[in-house]
Amino acid sequence: MKFPKPHTLKQIATLIDCEFRGSEDFEVLGINEIHVVEPGDVVFVDHPKYYDTALESAATIVLINKDVPCPEGKALLISDDPFRDFNKITAHFKPFKASNSAIATDAVIGEGTIIQPNCFIGNNVNIGKNCTIHANVSIYDDAIIGDNVTIHAGAVLGASAFYYKNRPEGYDQLKSGGRVIIENNVDIGALCTIDRGVTGDTTIGEGSKLDNQIQIGHDTIIGKKCLIASQTGIAGCVVVEDNVTIWGQVGIKSGIKISKGTVIYAQAGLNNSTEEGKTYFGTPAQEARVSFKDLAYVKKIPEILQKLKNI
Numbered sequence: 077m078k079f080p081k082p083h084t085l086k087q088i089a090t091l092i093d094c095e096f097r098g099s100e101d102f103e104v105l106g107i108n109e110i111h112v113v114e115p116g117d118v119v120f121v122d123h124p125k126y127y128d129t130a131l132e133s134a135a136t137i138v139l140i141n142k143d144v145p146c147p148e149g150k151a152l153l154i155s156d157d158p159f160r161d162f163n164k165i166t167a168h169f170k171p172f173k174a175s176n177s178a179i180a181t182d183a184v185i186g187e188g189t190i191i192q193p194n195c196f197i198g199n200n201v202n203i204g205k206n207c208t209i210h211a212n213v214s215i216y217d218d219a220i221i222g223d224n225v226t227i228h229a230g231a232v233l234g235a236s237a238f239y240y241k242n243r244p245e246g247y248d249q250l251k252s253g254g255r256v257i258i259e260n261n262v263d264i265g266a267l268c269t270i271d272r273g274v275t276g277d278t279t280i281g282e283g284s285k286l287d288n289q290i291q292i293g294h295d296t297i298i299g300k301k302c303l304i305a306s307q308t309g310i311a312g313c314v315v316v317e318d319n320v321t322i323w324g325q326v327g328i329k330s331g332i333k334i335s336k337g338t339v340i341y342a343q344a345g346l347n348n349s350t351e352e353g354k355t356y357f358g359t360p361a362q363e364a365r366v367s368f369k370d371l372a373y374v375k376k377i378p379e380i381l382q383k384l385k386n387i
Contacts, residue, residue: 077106077107077108077166077169077170077253077254077275077276078105078106079104079105079106079169080169082103082104082105082116083103083104083105084100084101084102084103084104085098085099085100085101085102085103085104085137085151085153086100086101087104088104088118088137088153088165089153091164091165091168092153092155092161092164092165094153094154094155094156094161095143095153095154096151096152096153096154097143097146097151097152097154098137098146098150098151098152099151102136102137102151103116104116104118104137105117106118106275107119107162107165107166107169107253107275108135108275108276109274109275109276109295109313110126110129110130110133110135111295111313111331112275112276112295113133113134113135114134114135115134115135115136116136116137117134117135117136117137118135118137118138118139118153118162118165119133119135119137119138119139120138120139120140120158120159120161120162121138121139121140121141121158122140122141122157122158122159124142127140127142127144131144131147131150132147135150136149136150136151137150137151137152137153138150138151138152138153139152139153139155139158139161139162140152140153140154140155140158141154141155141156141157141158142154159241159248159250160248162250163250163251166251166252166253166275167251169253170251170253173199173217175196175198175199178194178195178196178197179191179195179196179197180197180198180199180200180201180217182199182200183197183198183199183200183201183202183203184201184202184203185197185203186203186204186205186206186207186223187205187206188205188206188207189203189204189205189206189207189208189209190207190208190209191209192208192209192210192211192213192229193211194211194212195209195210195211195212195213195214195215196213196214196215197209197215198214198215198216198217198218198219198234199217199218200217200218201215201216201217201218201219201220201221202219202220202221203215203221203225204221204222204223204224204225204260205223205224206223206224207221207223207224207225207226207227208225208226208227209227210226210227210228210229210266211229211230212229212230213227213228213229213230213231213232213233214231214232214233214234215227215233215234215256216232216233216234216235216256216272217234218234218255218256218272219233219234219255219256219257219258219272220255220256220257220258221258222258222259222260222261222262222282223260223261224260224261225258225260225261225262225263225264226262226263226264227258227264228263228264228265228266228267228268228288229266229267230266230267231264231265231266231267231268231269231270232268232269232270233256233258233264233270233272234255234256234270234271234272235269235270235271235272236249236251236252236271236272237250237252237254237271237272237273237274237293237294237295237312238271238293238294238312239252239274239294239312250274251274252271252272252273252274252294253273253274253275254272254273254274254275254276254277254278254294254295255272255273255277255278256270256271256272256273256277256278256279256280257277257278257279257280258270258279258280259279259280259281259282259283259284259300260282260283261282261283262280262281262282262283262284262285262286263284263285263286264280264286265286265287265288265289265290265306266288266289267288267289268286268288268289268290268291268292269290269291269292270292271292271293271294271312272294273294273295274294274295274312275295276295277295277297278292278293278294278295278296278297279296279297279298280292280298281297281298281299281300281301281302281318282300282301283300283301284298284299284300284301284302284303284304285302285303285304286304287304287305287306287308287324288306289306289307290304290306290307290308290309290310291308291309291310292310293309293310293311293312293313293314293330294312294313295312295313296310296311296312296313296314296315296316297314297315297316298310298316299315299316299317299318299319299320299336300318300319301318301319302316302318302319302320302321302322303320303321303322304321304322305322305323305324305326305342306324306325307324307325308322308323308324308325308326308327308328309326309327309328310322310328311328311329311330311331312330312331313330313331314328314329314330314331314332314333314334315332315333315334316333316334317333317334317335317336317337317338317352318336318337319336319337320334320335320336320337320338320339320340321338321339321340322334322339322340323339323340323341323342323344324342324343325342325343326340326341326342326343326344326345326346327344327345327346327359328340328346329346329347332346332347332348332349333349333350334346334349334350335349335350335351335352335353335354336352336353337352337353338350338351338352338353338354338355338356339354339355339356339364340355340356340357340361341355341356341357341364343359344356344357344358344359344361345358345359345360345361346360346361347360347361348360348361358370
């Protein structure tokens with residue numbers, strides 16, 4: 077998430093009331109999660125296990141809960157609670173804005189687009205040409221919808237990320253300041269839910285088709301011309317490359333990559349990245365031919381046990 081204009085390190089430190097290490101004029105351009113950081117970004121870290129990852133990342137400002145040596149060319153924000161202060165920054169630059177109408181006054185809707193009854197179109201939403209938005213669809217703030225997109229009834233685009241910190245008093249949610257982007261010629265089935273990015277974008281690539289009742293987690297990127305069947309759940313920060321086919325009731329864990337041309341058979345549980353052009357099945361998923369061979373061996377177990385009894 078980029079700020080509307082550059083800020084200084086001192087300005088951000090003042091905003092969250094913390095100490096800093098580095099020049100007070102050090103330029104701060106935005107905030108981002110570790111997997112998408114760029115120079116000028118703030119990234120937060122609150123566990124020693126991940127200090128080195130954050131300090132060595134592309135981010136040039138690290139919001140951290142320990143006063144450590146500042147790497148050359150970078151700056152530190154020293155906080156007793158980086159998670160809380162990252163939320164403060166998000167809330168300051170992306171505050172929640174209530175809408176008093178079904179379609180926000182600043183929403184842009186392209187020529188030839190049809191909006192069916194009982195839809196909600198949030199603030200700063202941009203919808204392209206010749207789209208069809210069916211009844212009871214909710215499109216939260218800042219979403220970008222391309223041309224020739226169909227969104228079926230009951231879909232929700234832009235809900236908050238499922239991202240929590242476990243505190244003694246309960247779970248604390250990381251605020252979502254990102255967007256949902258739907259590229260041209262995408263179809264989204266009924267009752268699909270696509271969460272907005274925490275600081276970046278959740279993206280559905282051009283020409284991809286989503287069946288009904290699919291969940292796409294925060295900051296996930298779906299490539300071009302992908303097919304995803306119903307009741308599939310894809311966690312946050314997953315990269316699905318082009319021409320991937322995912323059949324029904326597949327579960328995919330966060331932070332992995334589904335390589336180009338992968339096929340995942342129904343009811344698979346995928347915990348690791350895939351290899352290009354291969355087919356996967358089972359839980360935990362592995363190459364389908366291996367899974368089918370394993371199942372064949374399982375079916376032989378009663379026969380083997382009977383033979384052992386007869387020895």
